[in-house]
Amino acid sequence: DIQMTQSPSSLSASVGDRVTITCRASQTIGRYLNWYQLRPGKAPKLLIYAASILQNGVPSRFSGSGSGTDFTLTINSLQLEDFATYYCQQSDFTPLTFGPGTKVDGK
Amino acid sequence: QVQLQESGPGLVKPSQTLSLTCTVSGGSVSSGTDYWSWIRQPAEKGLEWIGRINNSGSTNYNPSLKSRGTISVDTSKNQFSLKLSSATAADTAVYYCARERLIAVRSTDSYSYYYYLDVWGKGTTVTVSS
Numbered sequence: 001d002i003q004m005t006q007s008p009s010s011l012s013a014s015v016g017d018r019v020t021i022t023c024r025a026s027q028t029i030g031r032y033l034n035w036y037q038l039r040p041g042k043a044p045k046l047l048i049y050a051a052s053i054l055q056n057g058v059p060s061r062f063s064g065s066g067s068g069t070d071f072t073l074t075i076n077s078l079q080l081e082d083f084a085t086y087y088c089q090q091s092d093f094t095p096l097t098f099g100p101g102t103k104v105d106g107k
Numbered sequence: 108q109v110q111l112q113e114s115g116p117g118l119v120k121p122s123q124t125l126s127l128t129c130t131v132s133g134g135s136v137s138s139g140t141d142y143w144s145w146i147r148q149p150a151e152k153g154l155e156w157i158g159r160i161n162n163s164g165s166t167n168y169n170p171s172l173k174s175r176g177t178i179s180v181d182t183s184k185n186q187f188s189l190k191l192s193s194a195t196a197a198d199t200a201v202y203y204c205a206r207e208r209l210i211a212v213r214s215t216d217s218y219s220y221y222y223y224l225d226v227w228g229k230g231t232t233v234t235v236s237s
Contacts, residue, residue: 001170034223038154042229043111044203049223050212087154091222095169096144096156 002026002090006099012107019075021102023088028068032092035064035073038101039084047086048073078104109134111204111228119198119235125191129204129228136180136187137162142207143187144224145178147200155200159207160187194235201230 003026013019023033031051038044046055048064051071061076075082083106088099115127129143136143144159158168160178168176172191180187191198206226211218 031219032221036154036224043227044154044205044224045227046223046225049210049225050219050221053212055223055225089154089224094167095171098154098156100153 001095002029002093002097004088004090004097004099006086006088006102008102009100010103010105012105013078014107015078015080017078019078019082019104021073021086021088021104023066023071023073023099025069025071025090029090029092031067032090033064033066033071034089034091035062036087036089037082037084038087044087075104109206109226111206111226113202113204113228113231115202115231115233117232117234119194119233120237121195121235123194125189125194125198125233125235127189127202127204127231127233129187129189131185131187131206134206134226135182136185137182140209142209142222143178143180144205144207145176145189146203146205146224146227147198148203148230149197149200157189157191157202196235199233199235201232203230204228 005024033051035048052064063074065072085101085103087101110132112130119125142159142161145157160166175192177190205224208225
């Protein structure tokens with residue numbers, strides 16, 4: 001299985017901050033990398049697919065980059081509704097695998 | 108707007124079969140290139156992909172389930188289902204159903220094909236306990 005790691009596991013930030021989350025795959029996965037946002041009581045939300053393509057309806061303050069084994073999710077000007085847990089997921093091979101998550105909470 | 112809704116017992120006894128159904132509205136499980144997936148999240152843990160099925164019945168499962176999982180699709184009801192046999196406390200989790208969509212992305216002189224989970228249900232909590 002492809003192992004996904006994320007860093008940091010959690011971070012504290014304020015509204016307006018720029019937040020960067022990194023994701024690493026245990027082997028090269030090209031650009032087969034997706035990012036999701038999970039908030040309690042809500043359906044998980046796809047943010048980014050193919051490493052850098054913004055899903056329809058997702059605010060442009062979210063962006064993704066990377067290829068191969070190293071990827072980044074950036075949130076520019078963090079908003080209140082962005083406090084959540086973020087997961088990366090590789091879609092190159094089955095079983096699909098997720099990173100352990102990065103929890104973004106308020107300072 | 109496609110929506111997914113999980114349903115099933117919230118409490119399952121150990122050794123019994125955990126059974127869940129996902130009802131699809133606003134779309135069709137018969138859609139040509141889509142897969143329909145199950146994912147779970149134990150409390151205080153990350154997401155684990157369970158498996159998926161497409162409209163022709165082709166399935167993929169996570170080997171971590173040790174062949175306990177069965178995913179099926181009922182096109183007449185526009186639903187797909189998960190059965191997990193020999194349930195244990197380790198199967199206690201929030202279970203999500205999701206649509207896995209295929210998209211072709213054009214680069215300079217070719218196309219690349221990507222899958223992503225673009226629509227999810229809100230999840231249903233299943234506890235395995237006597």
